Amino acid sequence: MTETAGIWHLILGNLGYDALPTYSPVAATGASVVLLGALTLAVLITWLGKWKYLWSGWLTSVDHKRIGIMYVIVSLVMLSRGVIEGVMMRTQQAVAIQSPGYLSPDHFGQLFSTHGTIMIFFMAMPFLTGLINYAMPLQIGARDVRFPLLNAISLWLTAAGAALVMVSLVLGKFSTGGWSGYPPYTEMSYQPGVGPDYWIWALTLSSIGTTLTGLNFAVTIYKERAPGMTFFRMPLFTWTALCASILMVFAMPPLTVATLLLALDRYLDMHFFTNALGGNMMNFANLFWLFGHPEVYILILPAFGVFSSVFATFSSKRLYGYTSLVYATMCIAVLSFTVWLHHFFTMGQSPTINAAFGAATMLIGIPTGVKIYDWMLTMYRGRVRFTVPLLFSLSFILLFVIGGLTGIILATPPADFMVHNTVFLVAHFHNVLIPGLLFGMIAGYQYWFPKAFGFRLNEKWGRIAVALWTSGFILAFMPLYILGMEGMPRRTQEILQLQFTPYLLVAGAGALLLLGGLISLFVQLWISVRERHENPAPLGDPWGGRSLEWATPSPPPEYNFFTLPTVQDRDAFMWMKEHDLAYQAAPHYQDILMPRNSATPLVIGVAGFFCAFGLVWHIWWMAGAGFVLAWAAVIARSFVRNTTRRIPAREVQQAHRDWLHDIAGSRPIPRDEELTTRNLGLAEITP
Amino acid sequence: MTANALEHPGINLGSTDSLTHAEAESPVFGFWVFLMSDAVIFALLFAIYGTTMHAVAGGPTSHDVLDLKSSFLETIVLLTSSFTFGMASLAMKYDDGNRRLLVGWLAVTLALGLGFLALELHDFYSMASMGAVPQRSGFLSAFFALVSTHGLHVTAGSLWILVMMTQVGVFGLQPAVKTRIMRLGLFWHFLDIVWVGIFSVVYLQGIL
Numbered sequence: 001m002t003e004t005a006g007i008w009h010l011i012l013g014n015l016g017y018d019a020l021p022t023y024s025p026v027a028a029t030g031a032s033v034v035l036l037g038a039l040t041l042a043v044l045i046t047w048l049g050k051w052k053y054l055w056s057g058w059l060t061s062v063d064h065k066r067i068g069i070m071y072v073i074v075s076l077v078m079l080s081r082g083v084i085e086g087v088m089m090r091t092q093q094a095v096a097i098q099s100p101g102y103l104s105p106d107h108f109g110q111l112f113s114t115h116g117t118i119m120i121f122f123m124a125m126p127f128l129t130g131l132i133n134y135a136m137p138l139q140i141g142a143r144d145v146r147f148p149l150l151n152a153i154s155l156w157l158t159a160a161g162a163a164l165v166m167v168s169l170v171l172g173k174f175s176t177g178g179w180s181g182y183p184p185y186t187e188m189s190y191q192p193g194v195g196p197d198y199w200i201w202a203l204t205l206s207s208i209g210t211t212l213t214g215l216n217f218a219v220t221i222y223k224e225r226a227p228g229m230t231f232f233r234m235p236l237f238t239w240t241a242l243c244a245s246i247l248m249v250f251a252m253p254p255l256t257v258a259t260l261l262l263a264l265d266r267y268l269d270m271h272f273f274t275n276a277l278g279g280n281m282m283n284f285a286n287l288f289w290l291f292g293h294p295e296v297y298i299l300i301l302p303a304f305g306v307f308s309s310v311f312a313t314f315s316s317k318r319l320y321g322y323t324s325l326v327y328a329t330m331c332i333a334v335l336s337f338t339v340w341l342h343h344f345f346t347m348g349q350s351p352t353i354n355a356a357f358g359a360a361t362m363l364i365g366i367p368t369g370v371k372i373y374d375w376m377l378t379m380y381r382g383r384v385r386f387t388v389p390l391l392f393s394l395s396f397i398l399l400f401v402i403g404g405l406t407g408i409i410l411a412t413p414p415a416d417f418m419v420h421n422t423v424f425l426v427a428h429f430h431n432v433l434i435p436g437l438l439f440g441m442i443a444g445y446q447y448w449f450p451k452a453f454g455f456r457l458n459e460k461w462g463r464i465a466v467a468l469w470t471s472g473f474i475l476a477f478m479p480l481y482i483l484g485m486e487g488m489p490r491r492t493q494e495i496l497q498l499q500f501t502p503y504l505l506v507a508g509a510g511a512l513l514l515l516g517g518l519i520s521l522f523v524q525l526w527i528s529v530r531e532r533h534e535n536p537a538p539l540g541d542p543w544g545g546r547s548l549e550w551a552t553p554s555p556p557p558e559y560n561f562f563t564l565p566t567v568q569d570r571d572a573f574m575w576m577k578e579h580d581l582a583y584q585a586a587p588h589y590q591d592i593l594m595p596r597n598s599a600t601p602l603v604i605g606v607a608g609f610f611c612a613f614g615l616v617w618h619i620w621w622m623a624g625a626g627f628v629l630a631w632a633a634v635i636a637r638s639f640v641r642n643t644t645r646r647i648p649a650r651e652v653q654q655a656h657r658d659w660l661h662d663i664a665g666s667r668p669i670p671r672d673e674e675l676t677t678r679n680l681g682l683a684e685i686t687p
Numbered sequence: 688m689t690a691n692a693l694e695h696p697g698i699n700l701g702s703t704d705s706l707t708h709a710e711a712e713s714p715v716f717g718f719w720v721f722l723m724s725d726a727v728i729f730a731l732l733f734a735i736y737g738t739t740m741h742a743v744a745g746g747p748t749s750h751d752v753l754d755l756k757s758s759f760l761e762t763i764v765l766l767t768s769s770f771t772f773g774m775a776s777l778a779m780k781y782d783d784g785n786r787r788l789l790v791g792w793l794a795v796t797l798a799l800g801l802g803f804l805a806l807e808l809h810d811f812y813s814m815a816s817m818g819a820v821p822q823r824s825g826f827l828s829a830f831f832a833l834v835s836t837h838g839l840h841v842t843a844g845s846l847w848i849l850v851m852m853t854q855v856g857v858f859g860l861q862p863a864v865k866t867r868i869m870r871l872g873l874f875w876h877f878l879d880i881v882w883v884g885i886f887s888v889v890y891l892q893g894i895l
Contacts, residue, residue, distance in 0.1 A: 146713050211724055219717040249720055253727040261735070261832065270821050270828035271744070272735065278742030278825025283735055290731075635850055638867070639857070 013619035014194070019171045024107055026088075031170040060597040062148040063558055064133050067155050069452060071130025072445065074162055076521075078122040081166075083518045085115040087511045090476060094508030097495045108493040109176030110195070114165065116179025117199060120295070121206050122162040124433070127441040128302040129158070129213055132241045135448055136217065138549035138556065139235045141226025141565045141572075146219045148595045149637070150212055156605025157209030161202040164612050168198040172616070175199040178491070180288055181262070183273035183281050188266050194616050196266065200259045201612035207255045207291075214248025217241055226548070228567035232326070235547040235570075236319060239326050240305030243333040244298045250337070251294035258287035267615075285347060289340035297336040299433065301329060303440025304371060307393045310443050311375045313543050314390040315382025316671060316686065318571060321374035328367035328374075335364050345416045354413040361411035368404060372397060383671060383686075387543075388462030392443040395470045396435045403431030406481065424484020427477045434473050442469070442521070449528075450542045450681070454554040456535040459675050461524035468517035475510025479503035539663055539681030544671060546571040551582060553659045554681060559592045559647060562656035577685050583663045585656060589649040596645050600637040604630045695719070697873055698776045700865065703783065707862040711869055718870040722877050725840075729881050732833040733888060740893070742825035749826070749893030752819040754810060758890040761806045762882065765841075768799035769879040776872050779865060786855055789868075793852050796875070800845045807838050830889065837885060840878050847871050 021027035045051055058066055089111055092101045103111065137145055145151050168174045175195035177186040186196040221242045225234070234242075261272040262284065271279040312319040319325065341349065341357040375397060384390070406428045409415050419425065442465070450456045483503050488495070495504065528535065541550040548565055549556075551573045563586040569575035576582040611626025613619070668684035669676075694701070695715050700708040740749065775792035782788050811831075814820075821831040851871055854864050 147717065215717060215720045215724065218720060219713055223713045223716065249724045250727055253724055254731055257728055257731045257735075264821075264828065264832065268821065270832075271825045272739075272828050272832075276744070277746075277823070278739060278744040279828075280739060280742065280825060283738060287731060287735075638850065638854070641858070 010621075011619070013614070013617040013622075015171065015617040015619065019194075019617075021170065021173075023173075024104060026103065027107060027169075034166055034169050056597060059602050060599045062144075062152045062595050062598060062601070064137050064145045064148065064151060065452065065556065065558075067151055068130045068132075068134030070155060071126040071133060071158070074159055075123050075127035075130060075441075078118050078126070078162055078165075080518060082115055082118040082123050083515055085111050085118070087515050089115065090508045090511035092493065093495060094504045096493065097498065097501050097504065100494055103493065105493045106173075106176060109491070110174045112491050113175045113178050113181075113195075113199065114168070117174075117202065118165060119433075120179060120299070121203060122158070122165060124299050124437055124441070125206065125210060126158055126162070127445075128244070128299065128437075129154075129210070131306065131441065131444045131448065132217060132237075132244070132302055134452060135444075135549055136238050136241045137220060137224070138451075138552065138560055139238050139547050140221060140224060140229055141548050141561060141567065142220060142224040143560050143564075143592065144595065145216050146224055147216050149598055149601060149643075150216050152598070152601035153604050154209040154213040154216065156601045157212075157608055158206045160605045160609035160612065161204075161206035161209070163609055164198060164202040164205065164616070167613065168195075168202075172198070180292065181259075182288075183262060183265065183284050184275050184279070186262065186266075187274055188269075189274070196262070197616040200263050200266070201615055204256060204259045204263075205608055205612055207252045207259070210248050211252040211256070214245040214252065217245035218249060221245070226564050226567055229572070230567075232323070233567055233570045233572065235305075236308035236322065236325055236329075237302070237305030237547075239329055240301040240308075243329050244301045247294045247298045247301075247333055247336065251291050251298065253291075254287045255291035255295075258284055258291065261287075263615075282347065285344050286340070289343040290337075292343060293340040294336045296432075297332055299437045300440075301332065303396075303437045303444075304329065306440045306444035306447065307375060307396060308378075309547065310389045310393045310447055311378040312571075313447070313545055314385050314387055315379045316544055317378055317382035318546075319374070320377040320380075321370070322570060324370055325374050328370045331367040332364060335360065335367075339364065342411055342416070345413045346420050351413070358411050358413050358416075362408055365404060365408055372401065385671060385674060387446075387675065388457070388459060388466060389443040389447040391463065391466040392439045392446070392469075395466060396439045396443075399435035399470070399473065400432060403428060403435065406431060419484050421489055422484035423480040423488050423490050426490050427480035427484060430473075430477045430480075434469075434477070439469065447543070448549070450537045451540070451549055451552075451554050451556070453532075454536060454538045455528065455532040456537055456542060456675075456679070458524045458528045458531065458535070461520055461527060465517050465520040465524060468513050468520055472510050472513030472515075472517050476507050476514055477510070479507045479510075483507075534677050537679060537681035539659075539666060541573075541683045542679050542681045543674065544683040546574040548572050551576065557652075557655060559594055559652070562586065562652050562659075563589065577683070583660055585660055586653075589653040589656070591649050592647040592652060593644045594647060596643055598637070598640075598643075600633050603633045607633065698780060698869060700780055700869075703780050704862075704865070707865045710862045711866040714866050715869055715873070718873055722873060725877070726881075729833075729836070729884070732829075732836055733884065736829040736833050736889065739825040739829040744824040744826075746824040746827065747817060747819045749830075749889070752814050752817055753890055753893050754813070755890060755894045757806060757810050758886060761803055761810075762886050764799050764803045764806065765879055765882050768796045768803065769876055771796045771799060772872055772875045776868070779860065779868055783860065786860065789860075790852050790855055793848050793855075797845055797848045797852075800841055800848070800875075804838060804841055804845070807834070811835075834885060834889065837878065837881055840874075840881075844871070844875055844878060847874070 021031045045054060058070060061067065088103065089108065092103045092108060095101050133145070133151065172194040175181060175186060175191065175198065177191065177196060177199070181196060181199050184190060221238060264270045265272050265274060271277040273279050273281045273284045308319055308325060339357055339361045341353065342361045345354050410419070410425065410428055446457055446462060483500055486500070488500055538554055540552050540554045551565060552560060565572065565576070573582065607626045607629035611623050611630065614622030614626060663682055666680050666682045668682050669679045670684045671686070673679060695712065696719065697715065700711060771792050775789055775796060778785065778788040778792055819827055821828045848871065851864070851868055854867070858864050
């Protein structure tokens with residue numbers, strides 16, 4: 001090595017021109033789209049002169065509502081990339097029958113790794129964290145989460161992880177080790193490139209962010225409930241948020257340990273999971289799934305909470321079997337820690353151990369079944385309106401049951417041996433995660449959108465989205481059950497069996513419909529924003545809501561409630577409406593202390609990103625500087641005294657008076673007119 | 688709510704400073720939750736150590752490289768530092784306004800913490816000179832991961848003590864400063880408990 005090369009290596013580590021994605025036109029196109037997208041966004045913001053607004057209104061905000069919205073934005077961006085990757089893989093398998101197709105094996109391996117990593121960590125997790133962030137503090141009658149600054153730090157750590165995955169599209173290659181990154185294949189001896197390092201550090205950033213989020217939500221729910229909000233008066237969504245948060249606190253550390261020990265193997269040549277010198281990859285499998293199985297319930301429980309809200313609201317009925325739903329949620333949360341081994345039945349345990357874990361897995365079907373019946377009985381003799389959130393929820397019930405049943409098949413170890421590592425498994429987990437998690441998240445997004453922005457989403461395009469997502473899902477994944485039974489292995493880049501062709505073509509067509517579903521969501525958003533003056537709902541209660549988030553104007557003020565509500569009933573807001581207490585001026589108002597904006601969380605996120613990027617490319621000065629900067633920001637922040645802002649009582653009173661004035665001048669809307677332009681967000685009370 | 692309704696495990700300020708006591712409630716509870724999460728990390732590192740402690744791959748075993756005398760000395764130093772932190776907490780609770788006593792006990796704790804780190808680094812150095820480096824075997828990888836994670840925590844705790852000594856000087860005993868010292872105390876005692884586990888599982892089990 002010459003002297004100049006040595007200096008460059010010191011500055012840029014392993015980063016060089018060969019990191020650019022010149023290995024395939026497809027990858028180069030992907031990289032260009034990311035770069036162009038980022039560039040267009042930056043130009044657009046500059047052209048609109050919105051940098052200052054973005055900085056003071058959003059990037060430095062610690063308001064749980066804005067943080068929630070930013071989480072959902074991150075999630076939708078990552079969802080787009082994840083869906084496109086899914087469509088690319090389905091297309092590849094549809095055309096690569098006894099031919100190489102258009103994706104090289106290496107590129108195909110990157111795609112299934114990024115697709116899984118993105119969908120779990122950077123689509124699903126930010127989506128549910130965003131919805132909980134938005135709705136939960138409102139539902140318990142709080143002014144914010146308990147630790148607003150920490151909340152923003154979690155957001156920016158997660159965003160830094162997502163950014164790292166996006167950068168991997170432009171510089172270098174991602175891991176080909178799948179979303180679970182099993183060693184020894186992800187060790188230095190098999191993948192010496194930067195791929196697994198991208199995976200390791202993106203996950204580490206996001207898992208630290210998620211642990212802190214779980215802590216924050218749990219403390220908020222334990223300590224910040226409004227007077228009268230006992231545990232058994234909490235909306236079910238809040239219950240699921242609590243259970244998911246507890247799971248986050250306990251289940252994210254195993255992931256952090258797994259990724260960091262793998263990093264020690266890769267960076268310092270240690271032997272935790274290597275083949276030689278006493279390493280043991282089974283430790284990784286156990287660590288990963290100790291996280292991975294509770295993670296499944298972190299994903300699904302908040303979606304169950306959304307469905308509970310949606311079924312009750314759009315049936316104009318109290319949620320059926322509330323207590324059983326709470327207990328079912330808690331049972332699922334506890335059981336989720338007892339089943340991780342079913343992810344590797346075939347990896348050499350004794351039949352007795354497999355049987356125990358198989359039985360534990362089947363047990364989870366019981367509380368889940370209880371929930372399905374409770375939701376159906378909530379609709380029974382209710383006043384059901386087939387709005388977009390309800391349609392997504394109905395689609396969920398029908399399809400999720402199938403996914404649950406195939407789960408019971410997989411929980412039987414002998415059956416699992418037959419179909420393990422086939423596309424049967426792929427069909428199963430997409431069957432629970434798309435209709436379960438994703439439909440729940442989309443339903444929640446449609447349901448709370450008017451609360452967050454003060455206008456409703458377009459109904460027609462919402463229905464188109466329901467139709468495309470549902471039919472696309474059925475076509476794309478039902479054939480995979482059959483293919484799996486026929487023995488088609490998952491993650492196959494080229495297919496040799498001609499008889500698979502019809503199924504793969506149907507699955508490919510289904511994937512295109514799913515892409516259509518994604519596009520129709522964006523069309524819906526675009527049209528709704530353009531026509532926002534035709535669907536306004538500023539008064540705050542467009543759906544005849546039952547819980548406290550609907551007791552505020554839309555969008556709610558920064559401090560959420562003009563005066564903190566006193567809760568008398570499980571359906572707190574419905575009770576207030578029925579007793580004519582929902583829209584009353586308070587006898588007196590108080591000054592409200594709210595946290596000030598802070599740039600610290602953003603600094604920590606950016607520093608975390610550069611620390612991780614430096615580690616990926618062995619740019620040691622950058623990694624060190626990022627690490628030191630992140631901690632320096634924490635310490636510096638602890639010396640800041642003036643962290644709160646006082647909102648005078650007078651201002652609160654005026655805002656409340658204005659809102660009540662608008663309410664008094666509006667006509668309460670019966671449920672038949674819910675979807676018309678007359679619905680300004682004041683609901684008629686029907687006994 | 689009354690002061691009694693707000694009790695939490697650890698030192699409570701209810702009887703001497705009810706304002707800070709009320710403010711401490713949620714942050715201290717949140718910090719207990721954090722410690723639970725941190726405890727999971729240590730539990731897993733213990734489990735990894737347990738499954739690989741015999742995977743020496745023909746290299747040095749725990750009998751060859753671990754030093755009972757030195758680790759016992761480390762235990763004494765760290766346990767003493769927990770005692771001195773307890774004295775700092777009591778000074779904060781009862782000798783309000785006497786910052787010097789509080790800062791003094793914090794300084795003693797810091798010195799003991801740094802002493803512990805010095806002893807531990809010396810251990811690592813002598814192990815390395817015997818060829819017992821983390822790259823040698825699964826056992827040594829697990830040993831260094833577990834013990835250094837604890838060591839890194841002590842390092843972070845020492846830095847935190849330094850920051851809090853500064854804050855006591857700059858801001859005095861404001862509620863925010865007091866609740867931070869309460870949380871630092873929990874952190875420091877937690878590290879002690881983890882060390883007791885390390886001393887028993889790694890050193891006693893490995894040598895005796």
